[in-house]
Amino acid sequence: MSTNNEKRDTYYESIIKQGYSRRDFMKFSTYMAAFMGLESTMVGQVAQSLEKTPRLPVIWEHYQECTCCSESFIRSNHPIVADIILDRISLDYSLTLMAASGHQAEAAKAETMKKYHGEYILCVEGSIPLGDDGNYCCIAGKSAKETFLEAAAGAKAIIAWGSCASNGCVQAAKPNPTEATPIHKIVKNKPIIRVPGCPPIGEVMAGVIMHVVAFGRLPKLDRLGRPQAFYGKRVHDTCYRRPYYDAGLFAETFDDENSKKGYCLYKLGCKGPMTYNACGSMKWNNGVSFPIQSGHGCIGCSEEDFWDNGPFYERTTKVPGFAVESNADTVGKVAAGVLAGGIALHSIGANISKRKELMDRINRGKTNEKNIDS
Amino acid sequence: METKNFKRVMVWEMPVRFFHWINVLSVVVLTVTGFIIANPPALHSSAEATNLHLFGVVRFIHFGAAYIFFFNMILRIYWSFVGNQFASWRAFWPFSKKMWNNFWHVLKIDIMLLNEDHPDVKNISIGHNSVAAFSYLALFVIALISIFTGFALYADTSSWWLPKLFSWVTPMFGGDFMVRTIHHIAMWGFILFTLVHVYLVFYHDWLDGRGEVSSMFGGYKFVRDDRMKKTSKTKKKKK
Numbered sequence: 001m002s003t004n005n006e007k008r009d010t011y012y013e014s015i016i017k018q019g020y021s022r023r024d025f026m027k028f029s030t031y032m033a034a035f036m037g038l039e040s041t042m043v044g045q046v047a048q049s050l051e052k053t054p055r056l057p058v059i060w061e062h063y064q065e066c067t068c069c070s071e072s073f074i075r076s077n078h079p080i081v082a083d084i085i086l087d088r089i090s091l092d093y094s095l096t097l098m099a100a101s102g103h104q105a106e107a108a109k110a111e112t113m114k115k116y117h118g119e120y121i122l123c124v125e126g127s128i129p130l131g132d133d134g135n136y137c138c139i140a141g142k143s144a145k146e147t148f149l150e151a152a153a154g155a156k157a158i159i160a161w162g163s164c165a166s167n168g169c170v171q172a173a174k175p176n177p178t179e180a181t182p183i184h185k186i187v188k189n190k191p192i193i194r195v196p197g198c199p200p201i202g203e204v205m206a207g208v209i210m211h212v213v214a215f216g217r218l219p220k221l222d223r224l225g226r227p228q229a230f231y232g233k234r235v236h237d238t239c240y241r242r243p244y245y246d247a248g249l250f251a252e253t254f255d256d257e258n259s260k261k262g263y264c265l266y267k268l269g270c271k272g273p274m275t276y277n278a279c280g281s282m283k284w285n286n287g288v289s290f291p292i293q294s295g296h297g298c299i300g301c302s303e304e305d306f307w308d309n310g311p312f313y314e315r316t317t318k319v320p321g322f323a324v325e326s327n328a329d330t331v332g333k334v335a336a337g338v339l340a341g342g343i344a345l346h347s348i349g350a351n352i353s354k355r356k357e358l359m360d361r362i363n364r365g366k367t368n369e370k371n372i373d374s
Numbered sequence: 375m376e377t378k379n380f381k382r383v384m385v386w387e388m389p390v391r392f393f394h395w396i397n398v399l400s401v402v403v404l405t406v407t408g409f410i411i412a413n414p415p416a417l418h419s420s421a422e423a424t425n426l427h428l429f430g431v432v433r434f435i436h437f438g439a440a441y442i443f444f445f446n447m448i449l450r451i452y453w454s455f456v457g458n459q460f461a462s463w464r465a466f467w468p469f470s471k472k473m474w475n476n477f478w479h480v481l482k483i484d485i486m487l488l489n490e491d492h493p494d495v496k497n498i499s500i501g502h503n504s505v506a507a508f509s510y511l512a513l514f515v516i517a518l519i520s521i522f523t524g525f526a527l528y529a530d531t532s533s534w535w536l537p538k539l540f541s542w543v544t545p546m547f548g549g550d551f552m553v554r555t556i557h558h559i560a561m562w563g564f565i566l567f568t569l570v571h572v573y574l575v576f577y578h579d580w581l582d583g584r585g586e587v588s589s590m591f592g593g594y595k596f597v598r599d600d601r602m603k604k605t606s607k608t609k610k611k612k613k
Contacts, residue, residue, distance in 0.1 A: 336562075
């Protein structure tokens, strides 16, 4: 897949050079195959691919973001993940993690982009502000938009880390003063993997990037451009509290008996039933827990516009075009009330306006009744 | 004063009546279970979750009723090609001059409640009038919205191809949030429609005296004698 592989080690070589054993390597390949959602028979293919494939240069750009994606990523649970990707994958440019700084760093990036044109993977963390000519986010004297378009031009594929790059996240919440824009709305001609979440799960990030580097192609994506292996199911459908939901056992408040018993948080505004993510199955922090397990409902952080989708602690979602607090039921009740009033008035009006016709018919009917023979 | 003579006419054929009442039943069930799913009542039970499946049952009923609603609708569409003139799709087609003339007439007489000095018998609709036709078209659109959003929400938990056909709807709205909200609003469309529909049926039964309410049970409506063709065939039948 690469033409510049003379000087680059393969993943296997760099892992062995790091001091890991082949056994560690095989374990790592198994982990990765599992993270990618592959069958166990695919482990060999992952290992083989990592043995043969030269390391891929990665440029990791930070724009309007909080770096929680990077933080999540470096905590993904297999040590080789951090090693291979951060030290060994040749992460040629990442504001948070690279050793170089200032002009040196920019020069290194420019060199990678030139040398590996059309081959490197561009990872983007953060949204890109388009308002005020892009001046809301500038790095090294250039606007985020300018830097991004430059880096995207030579990228083989783009990975949009987190909700910022995928959906816009909090910066893009109404009224979106900086016109924060997710990257798929800026670049259309490159393959883009969207990995939403605030942040995405570290293992998911590792799985996605390993799929790209190990197989040289994108993982299977859903219609929204998300890797299907991780975003194919709702949090609700993999939640360990699901049996309580099916039973109809719900926590009514955060401090009631039901909540203590670990009942379903549906009525407390849990967004699990509308949120596609792997939190319920992969969990967080090396599989320790996830929000619902800790007693807090899902806030739907990997869904589009989750900041604008209504309150976090209520079941309701906002009706677009109506006042801030109105939901479908309020609008419906008012409409039904107005309609019922109208119907009542109309029925009175009808009897008054058509009284002549009505009386005629009633009289005719009464006359006929009197004329019944037999 | 002379009482007018009426002829009994089969207006709503058996499949139309069956469609109507199955539709009523499924919409009622869907609405009630829909409200429960949107805001489940507090359940006071000390049973373990293993031994309870109440909410699952409510959802099952909702999904089952949804399938009935859907296939019932498809059968009705089929019948609009083979049924009588009142069941035909032509009776709902809004782009004819006749339809529009009737539309304004109904607005004037039945909605604005004005009276005519010399009512024309031709203005009395035998099946549904043009305004009603519009309300059924609107209901059909609302039903389509419910079907598309409903199956889209359901698709991910199903392995059947039919619900999966609708899985493209969710990405169109960015995710489940908006799809769910639209589904919920569409339900209110059914409620508002029902209010108006039931009222107007009562209204016509009371003011026209032609069996509006009972027509959806027996299928017959009463049409004035002077509207019937005076052919030899009908004369023969009279005997």
